Amino acid sequence: MVDEPQPRDFGRRTLLQAAIGAPVVVASTTVLNGAEANAAAAGSGKADPRSPRFTVAVLPDTQYLIDEGGSDHEPVRETLRYLVRQRKSDNIVFMAQIGDVTEHGSEQEMRLADQVFRAIDGKLPYSVLTGNHDVPSDTDDQRGPTPYLRTFGPARSARMSTYGGSSPDGYNSYHMIDAGGRQWLLLALDWRVSEQGMRWAQQVIDRHRTLPAILTTHDLVWADEAGSARLSGHGQRLWDGLIRRNDQIFLTINGHYWPPGRTTLTNDHGNPVHLHLTNYQDRYYGGAGMVRLYSFDLARNVVDVETFSPWLLARRPQDRTTLEAETVELTGDADRFSVEVDFDQRFAGFAPPAAPPARPADAVLPRGTVAYWRFDRSGLAGTPADGAPLLAGAVARDLSGNGNDLTARRLHSSPAEVLTWSAEHHVAQPAHASLRFDGGRNPDRGAVLRTAARAPINSMTFESGYTIETFLKLPDPFEGDHAFMGVLSWEGRSGDAGKTAGWSQDEPTCSLNISGERFVQYVVYPKHRDADPTSWSHALPVGRWTHIAVVNDGRRTTMYVDGSKIARNPAEESKGIATLGKPFALGGTQFAERYGQGFYGWIGDTRIVSRALRPEEFMTSLR
The missing domain is CATH 3.60.21.10 (Metallo-dependent phosphatases)
Structure with a gap:
């Protein structure tokens, strides 16, 4: 380091007396009495070390x-x-x-x-x-x-x-x-x-x-x-x-x-x-x-x-x-x-945070679990090396045992690198793995994982309520145009389900998407109403894992981000999902029964339960 000139040790008493501009008061030596001590302590309480x-x-x-x-x-x-x-x-x-x-x-x-x-x-x-x-x-x-x-x-x-x-x-x-x-x-x-x-x-x-x-x-x-x-x-x-x-x-x-x-x-x-x-x-x-x-x-x-x-x-x-x-x-x-x-x-160099260990699938299968997908060895056969492409046709097993396996498919002749395996994960995620999607538009590219044509989840309407959860991470920097990229959805046109009151009859009956402002959008067409109640989150951060949960109690839908309820949840009634018997997909959303751009970022454990869960029951709970 270059030697810097040292400050002068000024006569501080002289400077202070010149600056005070008020009479000097002789110090009192009175000891704080009991009444004063009690007054000082009143309402102080103790600090919270947690x-x-x-x-x-x-x-x-x-x-x-x-x-x-x-x-x-x-x-x-x-x-x-x-x-x-x-x-x-x-x-x-x-x-x-x-x-x-x-x-x-x-x-x-x-x-x-x-x-x-x-x-x-x-x-x-x-x-x-x-x-x-x-x-x-x-x-x-x-x-x-x-x-x-x-x-x-x-x-x-x-x-x-x-x-x-x-x-x-x-x-x-x-x-x-x-x-x-x-x-x-x-x-x-x-x-x-x-x-x-x-x-x-x-x-x-x-x-x-x-x-x-x-x-x-x-x-x-x-x-x-x-x-x-x-x-x-x-x-x-x-x-x-x-x-x-x-x-x-x-x-x-x-x-x-x-x-x-x-x-x-x-x-x-x-x-x-x-x-x-x-x-x-x-x-x-x-x-x-x-x-x-x-x-x-x-x-x-x-x-x-x-x-x-x-x-x-x-x-x-x-x-x-x-x-x-x-x-x-x-x-x-x-x-x-x-x-x-x-x-x-x-502090990582001397006190790295103690990350929770991975949890087995059977520890995160609450009553009513319809589907649970994770991308470690328990859920994905032939797990590749970190950053290596996930081969077309690779299967992510439904660990709920309900037969809703997902099969990987690339969109629009996209290159292999649009879907890769990653060891990255949310700190509270049960499995310590994820999939990295590199979708985009102009030209459209991406990948999705879809259920088979006769998978049970394709036709489930969830009229008693449901909880849809997933873990997401958006890249930093967040480059390119990815407005309204899909996270997950059911395929098919809402118009074919008899829905005409929404934004477009060509959009699917249920989808989770990310807007151009990085807001999470959950839009659903209920089973028995011609409406599209939609939840909107705040802007998601980039470079950080986020947990998203959509909870429907059979009457209304509430979105949670990292366990916190968002403000922009629809007030209108929403009972069930107007599914059409077509595949459920992870990594994209159809429009007019066609996939455009795919998701851009990481997707981790994803779970669907056929009832409303409380926040303490989400996958982030370590209890």
Whole structure:
């Protein structure tokens, strides 16, 4: 890495006093009384360690607010109270303080800090680490006893439910946080980590090799006015000696410098590491007890970051001064942003997700199963190699035992590669295999798998209800024109079934299709009505497996995507399917009894049941 110019260590006390523009208030040393403690804890509850959404709070430098020379610690106290109050609603699982708790690190300041942090003791686990104002700045973690160590050392950390241990010197600690259905490692490192300290940190990582890790310390990156962060001198040492070689460390957070900023570097494993600087002591009122929330959303694969002052937020908007209104919430690019993290992919090198094992066919044959097709060895004779063509005439057996076998056929003299076998599959799919269809239009091409002329399913009308399920994946990139390609259908013209009220008498009586906007369309002509009730999903994602279920209870039809009911289900009655005794097909939809384009993408396990299933009975259920 090219050496970057290092920031100047400005006289921060002078800068703050010039910027505050308000009287300095002498800090109160009143201990939080019982009534205040009860009020702070009211409604806080506990965090949910299983929820895919959780929050890690970060408390940056508070040194100008815990200063025996004259300050006001109430903003810090209010921030801690706020985190306790919001613990359940925001699912706050931990708070990480990142150094410079105090201005001078004296016994008096540490006593005050001790009192302030009692607002959170026993109510939310947290870590505290040293900044250069908390200890002699010319020492590292081998400095020996200090007022800081007596206040925030191992004895205090051991009270936390998350506490894992401390280095022998007491200045470095680690925590294991239960959140999002897994454990996370948080390292809280001294502002100047010695060689002994780095060896200790490496040992902690080595003992917890499957845990994703967040590293917190006081000095790691600094930023320019545009918010672009760079490694500091000590930060370069930490990067080279610890961070870059340990793939588990995916996020670092530090303070010390201002303005705030962020950058992303690539570690030795080729993966991104997000390095964030958060510090607001140069802002109005010494940062006004600013807090930063890192809201993890494992379902959306994102970390949403926001920065604000709970102390100022608690004031009525009409009562805030100009400076207070400007400071209550920060929305610059370095203060409010989102970080996209594909958590499974990012952590796969040290903690690959445990995929459910394949399930035998007899485990997914509920009462009323009419047909079940899968494309592993149990359902497809002579399974080829991954990516190899499926030969014309290949048979996918109906594992329900009802004789609805499917036979492969290519359309329009299409080449062999329009239908290939694939080991890809939805993570919750019973069989770990699928078929890759490469259909398209202009010219029409594709492949289908069809039942025999006398297969029982051809004439079934399902008047008591039904459930049709399949697994789909659309390619990424999604190239070409594939509007209204068929996924599955019954052959024949709806007009031949006496249906005239629909879009066209040439369309089949029942089909599942994908529109040009990648919406799933399920259109059916009921057995006893001249109508075509149609369900429409939202746009399907590309490059990701999706489970589709169409459920009819004998009165109405409801589509589900990945177990969630969609909005655009028809209100009109729909009883049964007006089948014509013609073959059922997978991979295409006829129009005027002719196949045009075939499906484009992957199709996995497909099942039809002659009754309405509940979502917990879908093939995705692992129970």
